[in-house]
Amino acid sequence: MSCTITTSSIKSPITPTWCPGCGNFMILNALQKAFVELELEEANTAIFYGIGCSGNMADFNRAYGFHSLHGRALPNAIGAKLANHNLKIIIVAGDGDFYGEGLNHFISLARGNHDVTIIVHNNSRYSLTTGQSSPTTKKGIKTKSTPMGVIEKPLNPITTALTAEASFVSRGYSTKPSQLIQLIKAGILHPGFALIDVIQLCPSFNKEENHPFFAERIYDLAETDHNSSDKMAAIIKAQETKKIPLGIFYQDKKSVPYHAQLPQIEKQSLIDQWSAEINIKTAMTKFK
Ligand code: SF4
Numbered sequence: 084m085s086c087t088i089t090t091s092s093i094k095s096p097i098t099p100t101w102c103p104g105c106g107n108f109m110i111l112n113a114l115q116k117a118f119v120e121l122e123l124e125e126a127n128t129a130i131f132y133g134i135g136c137s138g139n140m141a142d143f144n145r146a147y148g149f150h151s152l153h154g155r156a157l158p159n160a161i162g163a164k165l166a167n168h169n170l171k172i173i174i175v176a177g178d179g180d181f182y183g184e185g186l187n188h189f190i191s192l193a194r195g196n197h198d199v200t201i202i203v204h205n206n207s208r209y210s211l212t213t214g215q216s217s218p219t220t221k222k223g224i225k226t227k228s229t230p231m232g233v234i235e236k237p238l239n240p241i242t243t244a245l246t247a248e249a250s251f252v253s254r255g256y257s258t259k260p261s262q263l264i265q266l267i268k269a270g271i272l273h274p275g276f277a278l279i280d281v282i283q284l285c286p287s288f289n290k291e292e293n294h295p296f297f298a299e300r301i302y303d304l305a306e307t308d309h310n311s312s313d314k315m316a317a318i319i320k321a322q323e324t325k326k327i328p329l330g331i332f333y334q335d336k337k338s339v340p341y342h343a344q345l346p347q348i349e350k351q352s353l354i355d356q357w358s359a360e361i362n363i364k365t366a367m368t369k370f371k
Contacts, residue, residue, distance in 0.1 A: 085126035088118045088146070092125065095145040101136060106257030106283035110204055111140055113260050114173070117267035118146075123171055131160040133176025133185065135211045137204035137283075140175055154185025157192055160199050167354040168342040171271060172198070177283075178205040179217040182238050186218070193247035193276050198340035200270040200277045203240065204257075206285035207292065214288030224291070240280045241321035241332055245314060250338035251277035252317065253331045256301055257284055258294055262329060269331065275338035282327070297327065304330035312336060 086092065093115045101107045118128065130148035132138040133156040141150040151159045160174050181189050181203050192199065208226065209215040215228035218238040225232050244252045251273040255263040263281065270277035282297060309328075310316055317333035342348060351359070 085124040087122050088125055088128065090115070090119050093118055093145055095143050097142045099143050100139065102285075102287045104284065104286040105136070106206065106281075106285065107137055107140065107204060109257040109260050110137070110202065110263065110281055110283060111143055113255075113263040113267055114140075114175070114202065115144070116260075116264050117271065120264070121268055121271060123271075127169055128171045128173070129160075129163055131156040131163070131172065131174045133174075133180035135177040135180055135204075135209070136285075137175055137177045138180070139211075153180050154183070154188060156180070157185050157188035157201075161192065161195075161197050164197060164199060165342060165345075165348075165353065167352045168198070168348060169352055172200070173271065174199055174201045176203065177210070177217075178203055178207060178219045178240070179209040182218040182240055182243070186238075186243075190243070190247040193244055193249040193278075195341045196248070196250050196275040196338060198275055198342060200267070200273075201279065202267065202270075203278070203280045204283040205240065205280050206283040206289050207237075208285055208288045210285050210288045226288075239321060240278070242318060244278045244280075245318050245321060245333055249278055249333075250275040250335040251331070252333045253277075253279050254327075254329050255279055255281045256297060256329055257281055258297070259301070259329065262303065266331070269334075273334065273338065274343070275335070275340045300325070300327045301329050302326055304328045304332065 130146050132141040132150045134153045149159055156174050156176050160172050164172050207219045209217050216226040216233050220233050222236050223232045253266045255266045266279050270279050311331045311334050314333055320328050
């Protein structure tokens with residue numbers, strides 16, 4: 084019998100080791116609340132983690148999952164989804180992990196419209212390794228690995244996802260938990276690739292982009308006339324830099340996920356087919 088995830092069942096006995104003021108605390112809370120509010124089943128929910136401060140969340144959720152290597156949470160998650168497409172798959176990692184080492188996988192998953200929800204803790208740094216620049220660090224910023232300032236322009240995750248054919252693209256902020264819970268829920272319910280790029284405060288290694296910095300720039304797309312079914316409008320919104328839009332940039336309401344296009348698993352998941360085959364073989368052995 085499968086149990087529904089509850090507020091107490093999802094919490095592990097391990098206390099988070101993140102720095103005081105880290106945005107990861109808020110993202111963890113939002114993720115757990117979204118699971119509880121959606122009444123997800125323990126047996127049918129799996130979380131795949133990358134490496135980094137965000138990936139340490141693997142210790143703080145009591146849930147099925149897999150703690151992978153840099154960038155490799157993405158292909159591992161797809162393996163699980165195709166083996167048992169009845170699973171709800173959530174992938175958690177940082178900007179260095181997904182937009183650096185895992186970028187090729189990220190684009191591949193978006194193009195394929197694989198049915199997974201990707202939560203990116205985007206603090207614009209490799210923070211677990213003490214603050215090197217990542218693909219989303221802004222040009223000119225001095226970090227441990229760029230003492231003269233970053234030369235490259237930053238990668239724009241929203242534009243990248245949109246142009247890679249992602250069917251759900253959104254941005255949250257770790258200090259806006261109510262909106263973040265709603266975005267995570269919408270991403271999980273979306274049948275296909277769902278990105279929630281979360282601006283995450285890192286008071287230890289990104290002191291410039293703190294809460295006052297974001298508080299005067301963020302605004303909610305839902306409070307504008309933005310049409311989230313218009314991809315070109317989403318791409319234009321994604322280019323804004325002086326102000327920072329939060330919410331759903333784009334959602335394809337007719338999204339058909341990858342696994343739903345595979346006739347091989349139309350009637351049964353691969354894992355159920357494999358179990359049935361094992362049962363037949365076992366029965367035949369008994370008759371010999
Ligand atoms: Fe959070 Fe930054 Fe500390 Fe890592 S280094 S736990 S991201 S505040």
